[in-house]
Amino acid sequence: MNPEPKGRSDASYRVAIVGAGSLKGKELADILPETSFPAKDVKLLDNDELLGHLEPVGDEVTFVQKVTRENFEKVDFAFFASQPAFTRKTWKLAQNAGAGIVDLSYGLEDVPGAKVRAGWLERELQQSPAPELEPGPVIVAHPAAVVLALLLVRAQKAGNVRSAVATVFEPASEHGRGGMDELHEQSVNLLSFQEMPKNVYDTQVAFNLIARYGEESKPTLESAERRILAHIKAITAGNAPVPSVMLVQAPIFHGHVFSLHVELDKPLAIGDFSQALAGEHVGLTRLEDTPSNVSAAGQEDVLAWIRPDAQRETGFWIWAAADNLRLLALNAIDCAQQMAVSRPRRTLQ
Numbered sequence: 001m002n003p004e005p006k007g008r009s010d011a012s013y014r015v016a017i018v019g020a021g022s023l024k025g026k027e028l029a030d031i032l033p034e035t036s037f038p039a040k041d042v043k044l045l046d047n048d049e050l051l052g053h054l055e056p057v058g059d060e061v062t063f064v065q066k067v068t069r070e071n072f073e074k075v076d077f078a079f080f081a082s083q084p085a086f087t088r089k090t091w092k093l094a095q096n097a098g099a100g101i102v103d104l105s106y107g108l109e110d111v112p113g114a115k116v117r118a119g120w121l122e123r124e125l126q127q128s129p130a131p132e133l134e135p136g137p138v139i140v141a142h143p144a145a146v147v148l149a150l151l152l153v154r155a156q157k158a159g160n161v162r163s164a165v166a167t168v169f170e171p172a173s174e175h176g177r178g179g180m181d182e183l184h185e186q187s188v189n190l191l192s193f194q195e196m197p198k199n200v201y202d203t204q205v206a207f208n209l210i211a212r213y214g215e216e217s218k219p220t221l222e223s224a225e226r227r228i229l230a231h232i233k234a235i236t237a238g239n240a241p242v243p244s245v246m247l248v249q250a251p252i253f254h255g256h257v258f259s260l261h262v263e264l265d266k267p268l269a270i271g272d273f274s275q276a277l278a279g280e281h282v283g284l285t286r287l288e289d290t291p292s293n294v295s296a297a298g299q300e301d302v303l304a305w306i307r308p309d310a311q312r313e314t315g316f317w318i319w320a321a322a323d324n325l326r327l328l329a330l331n332a333i334d335c336a337q338q339m340a341v342s343r344p345r346r347t348l349q
Helices: 023-034 084-096 119-124 143-158 172-191 221-236 270-277 324-342
Strands: 013-018 039-046 054-057 060-066 077-080 100-103 115-117 138-140 161-170 244-249 256-264 282-284 302-308 315-322
Touching: 013 023, 013 084, 013 324, 023 039, 023 054, 023 172, 023 324, 039 054, 077 084, 077 324, 084 100, 100 324, 115 221, 115 324, 119 143, 119 221, 119 324, 138 324, 143 161, 143 221, 143 256, 143 270, 143 282, 143 302, 143 315, 143 324, 161 221, 172 324, 221 244, 270 282, 270 302, 270 315
Parallel strands: 013 039, 013 077, 039 060, 077 100, 100 138, 115 138, 161 244, 282 302
Antiparallel strands: 054 060, 161 256, 256 315, 302 315
């Protein structure tokens, strides 16, 4: 994260985190002080149920406040980590107050002028977005899309990718605290032979792998799958093939896991392929350290293990894992860092 000493004298960006009580908001507040992003004044905002709650921002603790026009005054960047509906309801308050909008909730994908971005891919592709004096909302790319896009862009550099197929194992944390609580309650109730709650998924997810939720579940796995594909297209900008993707709900609380098959148009030594994939944000592991959602927890990099396809001499299997909340938060901060280029820095009073 390129941490710099806390309390930098030149830190002058005021920040608001909307949805501070959500898993995304907590992760963002936790790592923001450790990054090089010059934020010194951080407001935590959320709905009425959480008003007055104490939440940590790095090593400090602050109160959660109400989402009002006044609380966005002099805020330079507003990170929306709330539920999509709450983001759509409140984001204009921040925009009208002059704040740059960074959306981690995907609630603003249909807003005119909104752009899906991932700083990791922009640097990998050596893209420099043009500065905008009045930029529209920035949608932080889905973490699964960032992982797949980064691996495929690098694979494409190793050799022309003929095909790519990915199975993505979805954690409960992608459904927020409600999804994690329901997985926990289902696990406990199953072991004690009690009825399972199904308010979030409308089906059994505990001790189970499923490719479809129940009829009453919103959002659906299919909609999340479509989002991942759309975001891959947006952030690769034609520099890598869009893979065939199947999203599967796994009975895990945290971290995405990926099984990605890549076939090149000609044979390549595994050492050369591995060298192409390794680099910033991707850490390759040995066989005895095969990545998992557990080993990826709290890590800033994508962990990946590569083996050749036993049936196809031009094919490779990539098994990867990433901390979905941390990756999303890091890319959100990265987006704000890029937006800051075109914003004047205010002096904190």
